[in-house]
Amino acid sequence: MLQVRELSVTRGRPILNGVSFDVEKGEMLVVLGPSGSGKSMLLRSLNRLEPFDAGTVRLNGQDTARMNVLELRRRMGMVFQAPALLPFRVRDNIALGPGLRGEVMEDAKCEHLLNQVGLSKTYLTRQAETLSGGEQQRVALAQMLANGPELLLMDEPTSALDPTAALTIENLIKHINRDLGIAAVWVTHDVPQALRFDAMTMVLIEGRIVAHGNIQELMNDRKDERLRQFFEGTLHSGPEGGAHAG
Numbered sequence: 349m350l351q352v353r354e355l356s357v358t359r360g361r362p363i364l365n366g367v368s369f370d371v372e373k374g375e376m377l378v379v380l381g382p383s384g385s386g387k388s389m390l391l392r393s394l395n396r397l398e399p400f401d402a403g404t405v406r407l408n409g410q411d412t413a414r415m416n417v418l419e420l421r422r423r424m425g426m427v428f429q430a431p432a433l434l435p436f437r438v439r440d441n442i443a444l445g446p447g448l449r450g451e452v453m454e455d456a457k458c459e460h461l462l463n464q465v466g467l468s469k470t471y472l473t474r475q476a477e478t479l480s481g482g483e484q485q486r487v488a489l490a491q492m493l494a495n496g497p498e499l500l501l502m503d504e505p506t507s508a509l510d511p512t513a514a515l516t517i518e519n520l521i522k523h524i525n526r527d528l529g530i531a532a533v534w535v536t537h538d539v540p541q542a543l544r545f546d547a548m549t550m551v552l553i554e555g556r557i558v559a560h561g562n563i564q565e566l567m568n569d570r571k572d573e574r575l576r577q578f579f580e581g582t583l584h585s586g587p588e589g590g591a592h593a594g
């Protein structure tokens with residue numbers, strides 16, 4: 349359903365370099381890589397929060413560069429490291445996307461969406477800014493689900509959460525992916541988290557895909573030096589380490 353070909357992004361220097369991959373309908377893909385490797389830039393390029401310099405992104409065969417950007421983001425929802433909720437009630441946050449399209453969302457539908465992210469209906473009238481980080485991330489997820497997405501882009505959504513709240517969000521995404529059949533791309537720098545997903549994994553280092561496959565097999569692959577260094581925690585990227593994208 350998502351086809352990315354030779355995606356390149358330059359911001360004074362190469363940030364992403366010829367990135368190609370596919371996400372099948374209902375698939376879970378983990379993008380794993382060290383800090384600064386281009387993971388956020390990749391997700392942001394997919395739903396056109398950032399322009400790219402070369403390559404193509406197709407969603408169900410449609411070139412995303414030619415799609416209406418709001419329609420693109422409805423079909424490909426993104427959840428960020430810090431939830432971007434507005435200082436309104438939870439129900440108003442959840443109904444935001446449909447409201448922008450002129451649709452009225454009934455309380456029962458909001459309640460159902462809250463239920464899918466493990467929150468009771470008592471949250472409907474809570475002010476979003478009074479929720480804990482984990483609860484806010486769950487509301488952000490319900491907000492995305494309200495748009496009926498085909499694919500969710502998750503940009504390290506647990507990086508600001510404590511381990512228990514992080515596990516809850518991980519399990520929610522597994523449930524949404526498996527039981528609702530919504531495809532997901534989950535970005536992380538955290539190897540134990542990638543292992544917990546046990547999903548198709550793509551390793552991104554210095555803006556290039558260096559490996560793609562089963563995480564356990566990738567960890568056992570000793571042939572690629574950068575991959576080995578990454579899994580051993582000894583990879584130094586960025587200007588200080590002397591290694592640059594491209």
Ligand SMILES: Nc1ncnc2c1ncn2[C@@H]1O[C@H](COP(=O)(O)OP(=O)(O)OP(=O)(O)O)[C@@H](O)[C@H]1O
Pocket residue numbers: 359363381382383384385386387388389390537
């Ligand atoms: N608008 C921009 N202009 C210039 N450089 C940028 C811009 N956005 C990102 N970068 C650089 O691109 C590189 C990749 O950034 P990105 O945020 O995608 O990394 P990341 O893998 O998501 O890192 P982290 O895990 O720390 O969030 C970094 O070196 C960053 O400084």
